[in-house]
Amino acid sequence: MSSIASLGRMVSGLSASQRGLQVTSHNITNANTPGYIRQQLLQHDSPYANIGKSGQSLQVGIGVTMTEIRQIRDEFADRRYRTENSVLSFYATKKETIYEVETIFGEPHGEALSNTINEFWSQTQKLATNPSGIEERMAFIQSAFVFIEQTNHIASQLVEYQNNLNTQVKDTIHSVNGLTKRVQELNESIAYYEIGGDRANDLRDQRNLLIDELSSIMDIQYREEGDGRVILSSEGIVMLDKQFRI
Numbered sequence: 001m002s003s004i005a006s007l008g009r010m011v012s013g014l015s016a017s018q019r020g021l022q023v024t025s026h027n028i029t030n031a032n033t034p035g036y037i038r039q040q041l042l043q044h045d046s047p048y049a050n051i052g053k054s055g056q057s058l059q060v061g062i063g064v065t066m067t068e069i070r071q072i073r074d075e076f077a078d079r080r081y082r083t084e085n086s087v088l089s090f091y092a093t094k095k096e097t098i099y100e101v102e103t104i105f106g107e108p109h110g111e112a113l114s115n116t117i118n119e120f121w122s123q124t125q126k127l128a129t130n131p132s133g134i135e136e137r138m139a140f141i142q143s144a145f146v147f148i149e150q151t152n153h154i155a156s157q158l159v160e161y162q163n164n165l166n167t168q169v170k171d172t173i174h175s176v177n178g179l180t181k182r183v184q185e186l187n188e189s190i191a192y193y194e195i196g197g198d199r200a201n202d203l204r205d206q207r208n209l210l211i212d213e214l215s216s217i218m219d220i221q222y223r224e225e226g227d228g229r230v231i232l233s234s235e236g237i238v239m240l241d242k243q244f245r246i
Helices: 002-029 075-104 112-128 134-196 199-213
Strands: 037-043 049-051 056-059 066-069 221-224 232-234 239-240
Touching: 002 037, 002 056, 037 199, 049 112, 075 199, 075 232, 112 134, 134 199, 134 232, 199 232
Parallel strands: none
Antiparallel strands: 037 066, 049 056, 221 232, 232 239
């Protein structure tokens, strides 16, 4: 009996070592996989067996138990990153929009509207000092024509840019809906695989990558339920709970 017990202890140790090598191999294989987080096998001593009579018994180890395969991931760092990612995206978009509007107005380089306005005002003052002067009248008309032409051109460019922004917003909404739908699908897969106590780490990596991408588009809040599903919301509006919402 002792020989069989010893064999069982050795088998448990070999099994744990084999599983550890598999986890290491999995880490190496996915080193360049986007969103992949390194995994680690946790193991502990199996419950000890008491051998002998009461008062004179000995405790004998019966092997190794594999606890779980966990991800080397910091939830606090994840939340911090996604918060800062949302802030970065907001200011990057704001900077780009300001740059585009400045370019349309010719600021700070180019033929700025402010220069045209100053020129028009200067010719207006000259005309006011000599209303009957032919030269002053012609200069005033020319500056007014330039001013009107430039403002009309700027107006048309602003309308075109607004239409482009509207298209970008529609595309972004479509992208957010697609990402949220994919998170829902992974929610269901994770809940299915983890119902027996296992950890669907690779699926969780994919889901975390999607949440990272969402955080680069909008301010996102999330929490994980006991069944492994993630609830998504933004600005107090629930986007995903037990079902996908549009």
